[in-house]
Amino acid sequence: MACAVRYRFERGLGLGLPGQVIHTAQVEVDAAPSDTVELHFGRRVAPDGFVWSVPLRRGEQSRLKVGVMARGDAGAHLERFLTRPDVSARLLGDPGPPTRRLLPLRPLAKTYADRLLVVGDAGGFTKPTTGGGIFYSLLTASLAADTLLEGFGAGRLDEEFLEATSGAGRSGSARSCGWGTGCASS
């Protein structure tokens, strides 16, 4: 299962919810050209999180992606940041409403069941310090594929087999990102 941060199925299947989540809000807006990625920290800027500002180009147009990961109302923190004089001076358009999304910071208590493995954000597999989940989504998907191949080979897709093969039964990166135990914060 790889359906990201909806958690309807996880709840329905009795797998629980991520141990911790945090809020995000992000906009992309026309802006003065820049080649600097910025990170901003501080309790007033983004409690328990940070603000990022990433320059990019869409065709000939320079744009900025500005986002917040924070406890509480990430949208309000983002709005406050965008109206700072040093930030708003660089913007060349109206940022519009942000895209808001939850980020899991800790995995589900259980990410396997009969005929089921949960990967990526759906399993809560991210780096807890930054919420970055692309690497862990790919890693858990790859481990799930290996596990399922073994399961098909052994004619077993039951919970006991999937738990043993996908978690404690593997070594190295698999152990640091084992199902049901969560990813190491490396």
Ligand SMILES: Cc1cc2nc3c(=O)[nH]c(=O)nc-3n(C[C@H](O)[C@H](O)[C@H](O)COP(=O)(O)OP(=O)(O)OC[C@H]3O[C@@H](n4cnc5c(N)ncnc54)[C@H](O)[C@@H]3O)c2cc1C
């Ligand atoms: C604002 C923001 C910035 C981020 N920046 C970074 C970053 O810089 N670096 C980083 O590593 N991570 C970052 N992340 C986290 C990263 O985006 C996620 O951890 C990663 O995309 C998770 O991958 P995933 O495949 O589990 O889920 P997703 O990429 O969300 O993909 C899930 C897919 O499943 C589909 N889906 C959902 N439900 C169903 C269903 N019922 N049936 C079929 N399909 C379904 C969805 O449409 C979607 O295409 C960021 C997240 C946010 C919110």
